[in-house]
Amino acid sequence: MQQSLNKRINKLIIGIVVLTTLVLVLFVWKSTSEQAAARLKNDLDVARNVLTLVLENRTKQLANSVTVLTDDYGFKRAVGTGDKLTIDSVLSNHGKRVNADLTALISLDALTITSVPELIKAQSPFIYPEFIDAAVSEGNSSSILSINNKLYQVLLSSIKAPRPIAVALMGFEIDRLLADQLKKITQLDTTLIVYIEGNESYRISTLKPEQYTQNIQIENTDALYLPLLAFSADSKLISTRFTFLDKEGLKIDIMLSNEVKVVFADFISLQTSLAWIALLAILIAVLLGALFSRKLVKPIHSLTNHAEKISVGIYDEKIDVDWHSSELSTLSHAFDTMQESIQDRERKVVYQAQHDVLTTLYNRNHAETLLDKKFENKDTFQAIGINIFGFRGVNDTFGYHNGDLCLQELARRVTSLGGLSARLTGGELLWVPDKILTEEELKVIKTQIDGDVLSGDLSIPMTVAMGVINCPSETHSPSELFRRMNIVIDEAQITRQFILHFSAGLEEKYTRRLSIITELKKELSNTKGELALFYQPKLNLVHKKVTAVEALIRWNNAELGFVSPEDFIAVAEHAGFIGEITAWVYHQAIQDIQSFRAQGIDVTVAINISAQDVMNAELLPTILSLLNAYDLPPSVLSFEMTEGHLVKNLSEAVQQLTIMRDAGFKIAIDDFGTGYSSLSYLSQLPADILKIDKSFVLKLDEQVSDQNIVQSVVLLAHQFGMEIVAEGVENQNSLELLDDYGCEWAQGYHICRPIDAASFVKWFKEYKY
Structure with a gap:
């Protein structure tokens, strides 16, 4: 049964007043009891402080007197x-x-x-x-x-x-005198209760003995029950106590007491006043409720209608009512403000739901929605994935703040090209141009996107890799597009093909690469003996004997068969766990060195390391610790690194390689002549050895141009105080030419192929120059 608003308002107001009064009574009741407890606690603190101060003064007086006595x-x-x-x-x-x-x-x-x-x-x-x-x-x-x-x-x-x-x-x-002093200060009766060996022995108190039984401990009494004691006809005392001393079998408790009626003297009069106030408030509430309820009905109906319109998304209408009060007028304006705020918030929510926070490009979800429409309309378009080449290195070298800055600048450059642009993952953007671009146009656009990013005084080089997919001929849905985009971008990063078009072969290659990552991680975490180290001897042409070898990793997997080092090393570097492979290599190499030495073979083992390994500050201490554990000197190991990898972070690489060299390890630059070779670059590197790339040595006895290059490199290396290792020696004539040129080391199939440790021991003992 429905009731009028007047009755409802009257009932509501009366109910609120009654409820408020009850709550107020309970609050006063609770506050009164808490105030009593707080007052006693405060008195407790005062008594404690007074007693402590008195005792401290007495102690000082005793100390002075006893000092005079003992002197x-x-x-x-x-x-x-x-x-x-x-x-x-x-x-x-x-x-x-x-x-x-x-x-x-x-x-x-x-x-x-x-x-x-x-x-x-x-x-x-x-x-x-x-x-x-x-x-x-x-x-x-x-x-x-x-x-x-x-x-x-x-x-x-x-x-x-x-x-x-x-x-x-x-x-x-x-004595009682001290208790009287405390009572004068705190206005509370004070009792010192003395326990000896756990039993109460005697009391020192301002109370009479018969008053002990009238004490009610506040700690043992419900706080809400305390005010009721004010109505008791008996003269009750309310008390609290604390332990002042407890040591060596002696315990002293202090109890402070006060009359209940004194503590709660104002309680009854306060409750009576509240009752009259409550009755008067009910009468006034009835009158005011009847008056104001009538004036509220019409505005409330208007506000209700307006709220219903807002709920269905109608935000343009304004409330047009003649309000009778400033409050209702304020409420009307509040509805209008709420209407505008909801509309603005909806726009922001939609924007945030569709855009990436860092770059302000569309996010992956909204890009998928837009691409879905293109596929539904059977549009022909080109999807281009753009990724900062070596983005992980940018974050590691320049910090994540500068990595984010590069992403923002990349997003700005891509946005300026027009079309649809979105951020798919951490460092990968999607761009759908307004038209199909030719290869030449793609190259021009890449040059526009590439370029250093400035961060304060810092200049961060930024090169992008682009993966191109034609839709719908090469993919038929956003999810498939994203997956294949990841494949082509991944391949572009690994192969350094900065503009790469999708092909079916890439998907097969990607699947194999995932299998390589999975199987390689399994092997590294739970060695099954699939990884092995092979050794290729290096002939010392000065002393005409083998005094060094290069350690080469080999992998025969039960699922994948033989996997070329060129394949799984590149995958490991890209996936970020090349350090684990390097760790396996130097552990195994050091064990083999110890085995070689036990069989009378003293050779230096060269280990190939990546740029990530060089930048790893833990690499050198770990290797030194391992060598120390095997009682081996640093000279048993040397390190080889491809020059192209070093030049990316040349200053840091030079610093780290210098530390390694100072520790007693020889440093070799591998594949010299195929990368960034230059005199200024070569002069900065703390290297002991240059390895001439085998492409210049394989046909050394036939190609005059190769002979000229090799002779020049040998002379150049000697000018820089470096030795030369020529790899790829395939015949005796090439070996003799290298000897004539003053090359210190030769390595190749003519001397020996890479062989396992056991075979190397046998070969070494049988080999004669």
């Missing part, structure tokens, strides 16, 4: 001679000066020599020997002691002549 020469002599009369006289005089209640002399073995007054029997054991030890070791010791059912604050001090010969004790009694 008294006559007293020391009397103690030394055992003159009891003199001792008692001195103790009595010094005690009277400070109104001490107890003075005593105690031997070092805790026997009471004398006390004034005679509260402690002479020649009786002192019941707190630990304080005697503390006074002897530390000079002074202060505490509170219970002696003959009385509390004393005492200070013990050792008597030195010059070594400790006895301990003097002086103390004040803690």
